[in-house]
Amino acid sequence: xxxxxxxxxxxxxxxxxxxxxxxxxxxxxxxxxxxxxxxxxxxxxxxxxxxxxxxxxxxxxxxxxxxxxxxxxxxxxxxxxxxxxxxxxxxxxxxxxxxxxxxxxxxxxxxxxxxxxxxxxxxxxxxxxxxxxxxxxxxxxxxxxxxxxxxxxxxxxxxxxxxxxxxxxxxxxxxxxxxxxxxxxxxxxxxxxxxxxxxxxxxxxxxxxxxxxxxxxxxxxxxxxxxxxxxxxxxxxxxxxxxxxxxxxxxxxxxxxxxxxxxxxxxxxxxxxxxxxxxxxxxxxxxxxxxxxxxxxxxxxxxxxxxxxxxxxxxxxx
Amino acid sequence: xxxxxxxxxxxxxxxxxxxxxxxxxxxxxxxxxxxxxxxxxxxxxxxxxxxxxxxxxxxxxxxxxxxxxxxxxxxxxxxxxxxxxxxxxxxxxxxxxxxxxxxxxxxxxxxxxxxxxxxxxxxxxxxxxxxxxxxxxxxxxxxxxxxxxxxxxxxxxxxxxxxxxxxxxxxxxxxxxxxxxxxxxxxxxxxxxxxxxxxxxxxxxxxxxxxxxxxxxxxxxxxxxxxxxxxxxxxxxxxxxxxxxxxxxxxxxxxxxxxxxxxxxxxxxxxxxxxxxxxxxxxxxxxxxxxxxxxxxxxxxxxxxxxxxxxxxxxxxx
Numbered sequence: 001x002x003x004x005x006x007x008x009x010x011x012x013x014x015x016x017x018x019x020x021x022x023x024x025x026x027x028x029x030x031x032x033x034x035x036x037x038x039x040x041x042x043x044x045x046x047x048x049x050x051x052x053x054x055x056x057x058x059x060x061x062x063x064x065x066x067x068x069x070x071x072x073x074x075x076x077x078x079x080x081x082x083x084x085x086x087x088x089x090x091x092x093x094x095x096x097x098x099x100x101x102x103x104x105x106x107x108x109x110x111x112x113x114x115x116x117x118x119x120x121x122x123x124x125x126x127x128x129x130x131x132x133x134x135x136x137x138x139x140x141x142x143x144x145x146x147x148x149x150x151x152x153x154x155x156x157x158x159x160x161x162x163x164x165x166x167x168x169x170x171x172x173x174x175x176x177x178x179x180x181x182x183x184x185x186x187x188x189x190x191x192x193x194x195x196x197x198x199x200x201x202x203x204x205x206x207x208x209x210x211x212x213x214x215x216x217x218x219x220x221x222x223x224x225x226x227x228x229x230x231x232x233x234x235x236x237x238x239x240x241x242x243x244x245x246x247x248x249x250x251x252x253x254x255x256x257x258x259x260x261x262x263x264x265x266x267x268x269x270x271x272x273x274x275x276x277x278x279x280x281x282x283x284x285x286x287x288x289x290x291x292x293x294x295x296x297x298x299x300x301x302x303x304x305x306x307x308x309x310x311x312x313x314x315x316x317x318x
Numbered sequence: 319x320x321x322x323x324x325x326x327x328x329x330x331x332x333x334x335x336x337x338x339x340x341x342x343x344x345x346x347x348x349x350x351x352x353x354x355x356x357x358x359x360x361x362x363x364x365x366x367x368x369x370x371x372x373x374x375x376x377x378x379x380x381x382x383x384x385x386x387x388x389x390x391x392x393x394x395x396x397x398x399x400x401x402x403x404x405x406x407x408x409x410x411x412x413x414x415x416x417x418x419x420x421x422x423x424x425x426x427x428x429x430x431x432x433x434x435x436x437x438x439x440x441x442x443x444x445x446x447x448x449x450x451x452x453x454x455x456x457x458x459x460x461x462x463x464x465x466x467x468x469x470x471x472x473x474x475x476x477x478x479x480x481x482x483x484x485x486x487x488x489x490x491x492x493x494x495x496x497x498x499x500x501x502x503x504x505x506x507x508x509x510x511x512x513x514x515x516x517x518x519x520x521x522x523x524x525x526x527x528x529x530x531x532x533x534x535x536x537x538x539x540x541x542x543x544x545x546x547x548x549x550x551x552x553x554x555x556x557x558x559x560x561x562x563x564x565x566x567x568x569x570x571x572x573x574x575x576x577x578x579x580x581x582x583x584x585x586x587x588x589x590x591x592x593x594x595x596x597x598x599x600x601x602x603x604x605x606x607x608x609x610x611x612x613x614x615x616x617x618x619x620x621x622x623x624x625x626x627x628x629x630x631x632x633x634x635x636x
Contacts, residue, residue, distance in 0.1 A: 003349040008428040025423040025519065028358055029349035031321040040346055040358060042423060047360070105343040105360060110326040201343065 003029035005037045005052045007094050012041075012050075015093050018084040019100060021045045032196070035212060037096070040103065047103035048082065052096040057212050059097050062090050064138045065211045066099055068131070068188060075130040077123060078208050079104035106199025106206035114245040117230050119205040120198055121249025124190070124226065127208065128219045128254055131188030140191065140215040142274055144180050148173055150277050154284050161280055162298055169280075172273050172304065180270065181218070181263040189222035190214050194229040220260040223250060224267035227316055228275065228303050236302045244317025256318075264313040272307055276300035321347035323355045323370045325412050330359075330368075333411050336402040337418060339363045350514070353530060355414070358421065365421035366400065370414040375530050377415050380408050382456045383529045384417055386449070386506065393448040395441060396526050397422035424517025424524035432563040435548050437523040438516055439567025442508070442544065445526065446537045446572060449506030458509065458533040460592055462498050466491055468595050472602050479598055480616055487598075490591050490622065498588065499536070499581040507540035508532050512547040538578040541568060542585035545634055546593065546621055554620045562635025574636075582631040590625055594618035 006029075013024055022044025030038040037052040053062060066081050066089040073080040081089045082100040091098050109116055140146070151158075151169055158166040190197070192213040199206045223246070231242040250256070256264075279297035286294040310316070324347075331342055340362025348356040355370040371380060384399050384407040391398040399407045400418040409416050427434055458464070469476075469487055476484040508515070510531040517524045541564070549560040568574070574582075597615035604612040628634070 009425045010429065012425075023520070024425060026421075026425055026517075028346070031347035031349045042365070103344075107327045107330075107342060107344055111328065199344075202341070 003031075003037050003039075004054050005094050005096055007039065007050075007052070011094055012039075015091065015098070016041075016043065016100075018086070018091070019082060020085060021048060021082065021100075041100075049079065049101045049103045050093075050098065051101065052093060052098045054096065057097075061138060061212075062097055062099070064136045065214060066090055067136055068134055068214055069101065069211055071134045072127060072130055072208075072211075073102075075126060076207075077127055077130060078211070104199055104207045104209060106201050108196045108198060109200055110195070112195055112230055112242075114239075114241045115203055116200065116205075117242045118245040118249035119200075119203070120193070120226060120230060121223075121246040121251075122253050123198075123205050123208065124193065124222060125250045125253030127190060128187050128222070134188050137188075138215045140189075140217045142191070142213065142278065143215070143217055143221075144176065144270065147273060147277055148177070150281060154281050157284050158280060161283055162301065165280070165301065168301060168304070169273070169276070172269065172308075176266070176270055176273065179266060181259070181266060184218040184220055184260055184263060185257060186216060187219050188214060189217045189219060191217065191222060191225060193222065193226050218260075218263075218267065219254075220256060220263060221267050221271065223247070223256075224264060224271040225274075227264075227268050228271045228300070231316075232299075232303060232306075236299060236306075238306055238316075240315075240317050242317075247316060247318050261313045261318055264316060264318065265307055265310040268307040268310070268316070269304060272300045272304040276304060321349075321355050321357075322372050323412050323414055325357065325368075325370070329412055330357075333409065333416070334359075334361065336404070336409070337400060338403060339366060339400065339418075359418075367397065367419045367421045368411075368416065369419065370411060370416045372414065375415075379456060379530075380415055380417070382454045383532060384408055385454055386452055386532055387419065387529055389452045390445060390448055390526075390529075391420075393444060394525075395445055395448060396529070422517055422525045422527060424519050426514045426516060427518055428513070430513055430548055430560075432557075432559045433521055434518060434523075435560045436563040436567035437518075437521070438511070438544060438548060439541075439564040439569075440571050441516075441523050441526065442511065442540060443568045443571030445508060446505050446540065452506050455506075456533045458507075458535045460509070460531065460596065461533070461535055461539075462494065462588065465591060465595055466495070468599060472599050475602050476598060479601055480619065483598070483619065486619060486622070487591070487594070490587065490626075494584070494588050494591065497584060499577070499584060502536040502538055502578055502581060503575060504534060505537050506532060507535045507537060509535065509540060509543060511540065511544050536578075536581075536585065537572075538574060538581060539585050539589065541565070541574075542582060542589040543592075545582075545586050546589050546618070549634075550617075550621060550624075554617060554624075556624055556634075558633075558635050560635075565634060565636050579631045579636055582634060582636065583625055583628040586628070586634070587622060587625040590618045590622040594622060 025042040027039045027041045035056045039050040041048040069078045070081050072078040079102040197210040231239050282294040343360040345357045345359045353374045357368040359366040387396045388399050390396040397420040515528040597613050600612040
């Protein structure tokens with residue numbers, strides 16, 4: 001939780017004068033959000049979300065992200081980025097790239113149930129279909145090709161996190177590099193659909209947020225990420241009911257090809273490795289004074305072990 | 319900035335079911351606030367502010383604070399605390415005392431102008447008048463009698479903050495203890511009306527927040543606090559135009575007695591010492607990992623020196 005950049009009332013009012021949002025009524029720095037600084041604004045035209053992009057988001061990627069949100073908002077999947085009177089989505093505020101987005105009502109679920117997994121599956125498939133017509137593209141910086149370079153940045157210290165971790169990662173990297181599926185249907189994926197990025201109003205999914213890892217990759221890799229993010233319990237056990245609900249929800253909108261189904265265990269291993277790598281890196285590189293505490297990497301070691309034990313996609317409820 | 323206590327969606331929905339506020343639409347932890355954890359809620363009935371009281375606020379004082387806010391809200395000075403269906407202002411949530419308050423629109427001014435000081439003066443006088451009929455009372459734990467004990471808790475380390483600080487504090491304590499005015503008109507005072515506790519919509523003061531230092535004390539001591547908090551510039555110079563606006567605004571609603579006017583320089587010294595002491599204590603006792611960075615005590619050393627040079631209240635613009 002963090003507000004990295006303070007915005008003064010004068011700066012903000014001057015910034016908003018370029019938008020058709022009426023006068024500013026209030027603004028509050030939001031404690032959630034690891035990467036960026038976020039403010040919740042109340043204006044005469046309603047609530048808005050203001051994001052200042054901090055250094056972890058590359059400026060040259062912002063047009064892709066904001067354009068994608070606008071594209072997906074037309075399908076009702078995301079809150080709408082607000083253009084200023086000159087048509088700009090991306091502006092500058094307090095020395096940082098900044099964007100204004102309609103505020104999305106909803107809460108993220110600390111304990112999602114199978115019906116929520118089903119709703120997520122349906123919505124993710126809708127995202128994949130809507131993304132087919134999005135003209136921009138962005139490579140996945142945290143895809144297969146990015147994993148080994150990331151690992152090499154902390155290899156010498158990996159075992160500080162957990163004895164034997166370097167061996168686990170190296171074996172997995174070697175196996176995935178040799179067998180990663182390459183001919184699966186591609187498109188725009190969210191690539192970070194953890195529960196805190198999916199909002200619900202009651203049992204209705206109200207929208208998706210935080211597209212700052214979105215990229216072009218295998219559509220079914222997105223599904224593999226959500227299997228990791230939504231279908232394990234606090235005791236690290238895989239919940240087959242949730243897995244089934246997620247996959248059935250997805251397939252009610254977009255059927256998986258036989259190749260995608262067959263690849264699911266391998267994709268799930270890759271997804272677990274990707275979050276293991278970034279969390280391990282953050283764990284070793286977050287200063288003790290940081291505003292944001294790093295997340296524990298070890299839960300992805302356990303998920304990886306589960307996926308390695310899986311022989312077919314039926315183990316996920318397919 | 320801090321959210322010390324995380325509240326889950328299930329806990330919050332269960333908590334809100336006891337209030338007539340409709341369904342929860344969203345909630346966000348707010349980064350501002352040093353003492354407590356705050357969430358901004360959107361509900362079907364509108365926005366609300368939820369506060370969880372952390373250890374720095376004494377639980378036995380909460381009925382005084384919440385009752386006072388409710389009392390002052392009737393005069394339009396504060397947002398209204400919301401009672402649950404059983405009439406309770408104070409509840410418990412996530413193991414902490416908790417209260418729900420109507421959300422007050424407005425922004426606090428990073429650079430208040432003389433017209434804002436005038437508005438603050440008027441509103442503070444209204445607060446003092448409305449407070450006369452508030453039946454509860456609370457002694458000022460950070461009044462004259464509290465200063466020396468607080469100082470003794472960090473005396474041995476005071477000069478770490480600034481060479482000579484212990485001498486400055488000891489001389490001031492001795493002089494104020496000998497000459498502190500005791501027969502001034504008393505009543506409920508806010509006692510912490512810094513700019514971040516005063517909200518404006520344009521140039522209109524929309525309300526006062528954060529009553530967690532409110533207590534019974536000399537009314538003119540409250541004015542002395544705001545002279546310190548609102549009328550010095552970034553270069554530490556006293557702004558006579560702002561001082562005049564503040565005092566004239568106040569007197570347009572409630573005239574100061576001759577004794578209050580005469581006491582103003584001494585009260586201003588006491589107010590500067592009070593914030594010097596608490597900031598010095600926090601400076602020495604805030605761990606490096608704390609979520610909230612302590613405020614610089616030294617600016618109150620400079621303000622204290624100014625007040626010591628003042629011979630009469632006319633120097634403040636009276």
